[in-house]
Amino acid sequence: MKLYSGPLSMFGAKAEIVLREKGFDFELEMVPFEMKVLYEPKHPEVVRINPKRQVPVLIDGDLELFDSTQIFEYLETLKRDPALWAAEPRARARTRLLEHKSDEVYFPHIIRLMGDPKSPGAHEGAARFYEEMERTIGDQEWIAGAYSYADIAFYMAQLFGERMGAPVPAELARLQAWRDRMSDRPAVRQVAGAMGRYLLSIGRTLPPFMARLGLPS
Numbered sequence: 232m233k234l235y236s237g238p239l240s241m242f243g244a245k246a247e248i249v250l251r252e253k254g255f256d257f258e259l260e261m262v263p264f265e266m267k268v269l270y271e272p273k274h275p276e277v278v279r280i281n282p283k284r285q286v287p288v289l290i291d292g293d294l295e296l297f298d299s300t301q302i303f304e305y306l307e308t309l310k311r312d313p314a315l316w317a318a319e320p321r322a323r324a325r326t327r328l329l330e331h332k333s334d335e336v337y338f339p340h341i342i343r344l345m346g347d348p349k350s351p352g353a354h355e356g357a358a359r360f361y362e363e364m365e366r367t368i369g370d371q372e373w374i375a376g377a378y379s380y381a382d383i384a385f386y387m388a389q390l391f392g393e394r395m396g397a398p399v400p401a402e403l404a405r406l407q408a409w410r411d412r413m414s415d416r417p418a419v420r421q422v423a424g425a426m427g428r429y430l431l432s433i434g435r436t437l438p439p440f441m442a443r444l445g446l447p448s
Contacts, residue, residue, distance in 0.1 A: 232250075232255060232256065232257040232258070232289065232290070232291045233257060233258040233259075233260065233289070233290045233291075234246060234247060234250060234257055234258070234259050234260070234287060234288070234289050235260050235262055235274060235276060235277055235286050235287060235288040235289075235290075236259065236260070236261055236262070236286050236287050237261060237262050237264050237270060237286045238261055238264050238425075238426065238429040239264065239426065239429065239430075240286050240287065241338075241387045241388060241390070241391055242285075242286070242287055242298075242299040242334075242387075243286045243287040243299070244387050244422050244423065244426060245287075245299045245303075245380075245383050245384055245387050246287040246289065246299045246302045246303070247259065247287075247422045248383050248387075248418050248419055248422045249302070249303060249306055249315065249380070249383060250306065251417075251418035251421060251422065252313065252315065252383075252416075252418045253306060253310050253313065253315070254310075255306070255310065262274040262277060262286055266433060270285075270286075274286075276288065276290075280295045280296075280297055281297035281298075283297070285297070287299055287302060289302045289305070291305075299334075299384075300330065300331075300334070300380075303315070303316075303330075303380050307380075313378075314377070315378070315379050315380050315383075316379060316380060317375065317376070317377060317379070322375070322376070325375060326375040326379045326380065326381050327380075327381075329367070329374055329375055329379075329381035329384075329385070330379075330380045330381045330384045330385075332360075333381065333384040333385040333388050334384060334388070336360065337356075337357065337360040337385070337388055337389075337392070338388045338391070339356075340352075340353040340354075340356040340357045340360070340392075340397065341353075341357065341388065341391050341392045341395050341397060344357075344392075344395040344396060344397060345395055348395070348396055353397070354396070354397055357392055357397035358397070358400070361389075361399050361400060361403055361406060362403070364385065364403075364406055365403040365405050365406045368405045368406060368409055369405070372409075372412065373409070373412075374409070382409075382413060383419075386410065386413045386419065386423075387423070389410070390423060390426075390438070390441075393438035393440065394430075394435075394437075394438060398438065399440075410440060411440075411443060414440065414441075414443040414444055415443070420444050420445070423441070423444055424444045424445060424446060427441050427444055427446040428446065431446070431447070
């Protein structure tokens, strides 16, 4: 099994965390990346497999997949233990919806901030989502009750939100505590920590919460 990812790929990091959480034996290849040109030129295997020309790409024998959620689904089917989707249909549907909302409702606000730090409505949209997640967590340890893909997706997405100037408010104590629990997971520490070290290597500063990963803030 081989995963193609990138040093600053949120979606690639999600797939890598899952591979490590489930204990798969895999090869990781980081495709070439520079801040000035990003992922150009594209890696030929990524171009061949993914019409969108983006990481992550997973190869397992003669099976070639792209899109982090599709990779999630395959890995969950391949190795159920530890389970990262709920078995009960309604609980699974709710968990899938939360993962989808992280990618498709929250993260577009952060993408807008990447292009324009003053993008109208982006900060407000991110803030509303943080409040929703605070309510969703409630008294639970994890977003959907049990630890799941929803936690992995939102953790990596909010990391980029913090970097782009849309931090999790300090008064959202449940969300803050959830993030600390996430940062303490070995698979998350390894993957997010590697991303943090890359950012430091190119002269970027890190959000304060990443100090919990053993990185300077």
